[in-house]
Amino acid sequence: MQNKKNPIYSFFSSVKLALFTLFLLAITSIIGTVIPQKESFSYYVQNYSESAAKVFHVLSIPDMYSSWWFLGLLTLLVVNLIVCSFNRFPGVWKQIKADNLETPLTRLSKMRLKDKWVANTSEETLATELTQSLAGKGWKTEQRQRDDSLLLFAQKGAISRTGVYIVHASIIVIFIGALIGELYGFKGSVMLPETKTTDTIYAYDTQEPIPLGFEVRCDRFDLEMYATGMPKAYRSHLTILENGKVTFEKNILVNDPLTYKGLTFYQSSYKGYQDFLLKITDQESGEEETVIIPFQRRTNLATHKASIGIINAETRGQSVTRIKVWFDDEQGPASTFWLKAGDQATVERTDKKFIIAGKQMYATGLQVAKDPGVWVVYLGCGMMILGLFVAFFMSHKRIWLLLTKEDDKTSVMMSGSANKNKAGFEKMFFSLTTELKTDSDN
């Protein structure tokens, strides 16, 4: 309590400061939505002016959401929130834990919501009856002798008083999660051609190489289109290798990434090459070979005594839809045939059959992120929704019934209070008194 007099403490625990900080955050956040972020100095010189660019630079406007002053505002909000909540929570806890059977009787008679009636039964019988009928409505009653009267008390939703504090705590939890991500996480990307393997990705901002600690291979990239020509799906088949051994594989899509050892690989872009990827399998021996060849070039195969080439291709937009393959194993005239991208065909030669699959070669653009804080952030989000729900839609409802002997009758004074939705509680209160009156009449 002594703390309350400390001016620094009261400054940081005031709601006025919270309103002020939230207001400043709302206003300053606009800046970064109007002035493009993370552009080069020359961009600002060109689009604004030399002097404006300098002012921007000094105030960290080009990266304002991580500037010292914006982070400072967020810190102020958090400190304010913590101090304010610590200041108030003990009081709220006291209210939750309060012994409501000790409430001064004068306070009960002064409550706004009140009703009185007289029942033709003895105090004890009435108390039992009331307890029973309240129990039937979900109210658990306690009772205690107070002077000449018997006090009954029941409450619902006392814990709902913590709702606001769950919300406030959730904001702190989200900040902690974001901080963990900032400190222990990283973001990077890599452009990985089909069939190729990498053990390194490149940091998002600095382009510095980051070793993965394992290898990732792109086996295949597929681009699916709608009939309209709009992209329907980008799909990469990724394989994870450790010491040359396959440990995990998955087809990834946008919105469906692969996670391995805390690193998540997201499908983010692709690049089409002028080259083609061909796979030739000897149907009998099962021997297969994959080659990459440029358009209208041919190559000799290493495993089969043959050569192969692409002599024609059809495209739509950036992507190849059909290719014309030329294949010759020097056993009779060369075979030529059209192949739909991604399909395979069986080629019958004089003494052998080959299965040939071919497609345009792509590189898949992977975004790679490690964010150990994300689950903390999600926990905070869950807490926030729970807390908001409790704070907004639940209330702490309390009712007291004071029973006093009057000759062979008993007079009842019922009072009640709720911390939220008072109109709703008032309705409930009076329908409850009506029911209790009729119940105790029988």
Next chain:
Amino acid sequence: MDSSQLLGITTFTYLFSTILYAIIFIFKAKKLGPAATVFTIVAFLVQTAGIILRWQESYAMGYDHAPLTNMYESVVFFAWTIVGIYLLIEWKFKTRVIGAFAVPFAFLAMAYGSFASGINKEISPLIPALQSNWLIAHVVTCFIGYAAFAVAAGLGIMYLIKNMSDSRQTTNDESLLGTLPALKVIDDITHKTMVFGFLWLSVGIITGAIWANSAWGTYWSWDPKETWSLITWFVYAITLHARYTRGWGGVRIAWLAIFGFISVIFTYYGVNFLLSGLHSYGSG
């Protein structure tokens, strides 16, 4: 009947609904009340059918996605939610004049969707980034929030109009503004509507963050749309605190309800057309 016909009809039924509520308000034609309600419910059901039909049509075209993925569809859903929330308020608080201030927003949204240039009404397939259930959850929750804020702004306007007049303190039918609910009641409904909206906006921002994380590995990237939704969220957080801890009410809350909705409009519309960003609706 196809969905575009049904949704086209909806635009006019909401206009007619608006006119009915305006007549009830201006000419104190209380007798028309039930007719206005029934008519609005029917219009709402027609729109519901239109939305469901549009969903089926996209399914039949092989696209299989909820009708919530471009500006037009979002505007239609926005109007639908406004009317839904309004009908809920009418039923809960037993007052009809609010219709004259809430239903026009639904009409304006539908009219904008139907007649504004640059709005593509076609059912179009989804690009890969938008193929996510989190996106659907995100759009639905955000728009429930936005619709609640639209209704709250309507109530704020109603409060200010009533507050300016001589009949501020009356609720009898003698004067025009006397037919409006008591100031205290309007104030209370405004607050409750904003609280409702705040909860949904919070869920909307969170589901949006989860979607972004599943698509790009970043739950928050300060893109203009995200930032504006946060600004809007701050505005309503300020409003709730000012009311709850500093006892603000009446005129100030009414203004904040209007001001908050302007921020909503900017988040929803302004960002797409005035600023640049990741969100897809801007392309029409």
